[in-house]
Amino acid sequence: MNNAIMSTWKNFSQFIKFLISVLVGFFLTTFYSIFKLSKNQKIRWGIYLLITTMIVFLYYTLKFMLGYTG
Known part of the structure; x- marks a missing residue:
């Protein structure tokens, strides 16, 4: 039981890291175009x-x- 809980939290923390990196990449790509135009x-x-x-x-x-x- 304890191993399943630890595995769940590990997967959750990996998803959070992935989500943050995707959002940062999206905003950097979008704002780079805006700064280039500005x-x-x-x-x-x-x-x-x-x-x-x-x-x-x-x-x-x-x-x-x-x-x-x-």
Whole structure:
């Protein structure tokens, strides 16, 4: 029984390490492209505007979905 529990925790810790490495790789790949594009001034402002718009849209969508009135 004890061996099965230890095996389960070992598998769980390996999955967490894998998940973190996949997420870090995804964000590094995505942000590398954005940083490469942001060398141009006009594109940089477009990226800032797009990110700000996405955050505001997500904020209001969640606010209305959850019924928050405060």
